[in-house]
Amino acid sequence: MWFFFSPKVVFGDEAINYLQNIKGDKCFIVTDKNIKDLGMVKILTDALDTCGKQYEIFAEVLPDPHEEDIMKGKGACITYSPDIIIGLGGGSVIDTAKAIWAMNEFPNFAIDDLHPFNEELLSLGKKTTMVAIPTTSGTGAEATWAIIVSRFQNGVWVKLEQSHKSCIPHYAILDPVFTKGMPPKLTVATAFDALAHSFEGITSDWKNEYSNAMCLKAIELIFKWLPIAVKDGKNIEARDHLHQAANMAGMGFGNSQVHIGHALGHSWGAIFHTPHGLSVGIFLKYILMYLINNPDENDIGKQILGKLSKQLGWAEWRDDNRSSANIIIEKIKQLEKECEFPQTLKEIGVSKEDIEQNSDMIVSLCYQSPSCVMSPRSPDSEDYKKLLLYAYEGKDIDF
Numbered sequence: 001m002w003f004f005f006s007p008k009v010v011f012g013d014e015a016i017n018y019l020q021n022i023k024g025d026k027c028f029i030v031t032d033k034n035i036k037d038l039g040m041v042k043i044l045t046d047a048l049d050t051c052g053k054q055y056e057i058f059a060e061v062l063p064d065p066h067e068e069d070i071m072k073g074k075g076a077c078i079t080y081s082p083d084i085i086i087g088l089g090g091g092s093v094i095d096t097a098k099a100i101w102a103m104n105e106f107p108n109f110a111i112d113d114l115h116p117f118n119e120e121l122l123s124l125g126k127k128t129t130m131v132a133i134p135t136t137s138g139t140g141a142e143a144t145w146a147i148i149v150s151r152f153q154n155g156v157w158v159k160l161e162q163s164h165k166s167c168i169p170h171y172a173i174l175d176p177v178f179t180k181g182m183p184p185k186l187t188v189a190t191a192f193d194a195l196a197h198s199f200e201g202i203t204s205d206w207k208n209e210y211s212n213a214m215c216l217k218a219i220e221l222i223f224k225w226l227p228i229a230v231k232d233g234k235n236i237e238a239r240d241h242l243h244q245a246a247n248m249a250g251m252g253f254g255n256s257q258v259h260i261g262h263a264l265g266h267s268w269g270a271i272f273h274t275p276h277g278l279s280v281g282i283f284l285k286y287i288l289m290y291l292i293n294n295p296d297e298n299d300i301g302k303q304i305l306g307k308l309s310k311q312l313g314w315a316e317w318r319d320d321n322r323s324s325a326n327i328i329i330e331k332i333k334q335l336e337k338e339c340e341f342p343q344t345l346k347e348i349g350v351s352k353e354d355i356e357q358n359s360d361m362i363v364s365l366c367y368q369s370p371s372c373v374m375s376p377r378s379p380d381s382e383d384y385k386k387l388l389l390y391a392y393e394g395k396d397i398d399f
């Protein structure tokens, strides 16, 4: 038995107006100060005013949301007692909204109770409707059951990867009006997060035909539309397609898994506080090269990537898997250059000494990450350290 879970997806121009069809009067809006200052909360509240819904705004979410802030939101939500919870923002906001949603319905729960084996959570969603409205095209948080929470533990901010399959929002509203103002750098970094979701999702040990379909289409759309959106951020067609792609990537990895790129990205981010899309995006081509180099004769990573390259029309069907898979690496390098995305860790201002001093901790955090076990090739600690150094220097993986 396997499964494919997803929210109901409303997408395209004026998708925000679908809110009038969602039952309930009182809305608890979870967002952040930046989103509010950019006028996006106003777009949402205007839509709610039009359909006569009431609302309260909790705009205190910070990047990499801390447990304490989420608990504050939980308290405010319980006091307001809404019919609908709306997460308006990037991944941090939507993850916070999902955690608040779960703990609003189960007030005795804390963050540690949001785990896959909590059977009580199977009835989540009976009391309140959860609506996720992403304002970036990257995390796919509106489509997944994962909730990433930062907790200060043993001297570092550890990213807890909480999850429960009932934590998928009821609705994902993908309106490009919220992304058309995204600056190019953020557009690219978040799109590379979605690209990482797609490539890791399609090679993960938990891949399946449904998740494969989502990941494949997301990759195709990102390669086509990202350069257009970078050149012309106001191009609604490009924004719309990138928004759909990030959502598909979310459904892809949400029903499969990410693996060592995200294990490395989360662990790196815990130490150096690099934005998520930037860290997982930089690691992407290095971990794919690592999969392609798997010496195991029964390795399937290379086969998957070789086939993917052919499905995307980048290689001929008669080509062998290794050379076809290698084209993917070249395509990623081209996209990085075209969109001015950093190709190495060196470019984001970290020194080699910083890496050497922290590599044991990063490797230890990788092993603590649930993502690390889903890769078709599992690095040992020496491989993890080499991946870090190669990604720092920009060297092609040769091991």
Ligand SMILES: [Fe+2]
Binding pocket: 139, 193, 194, 196, 197, 262, 276, 280
């Ligand atoms: Fe991600």
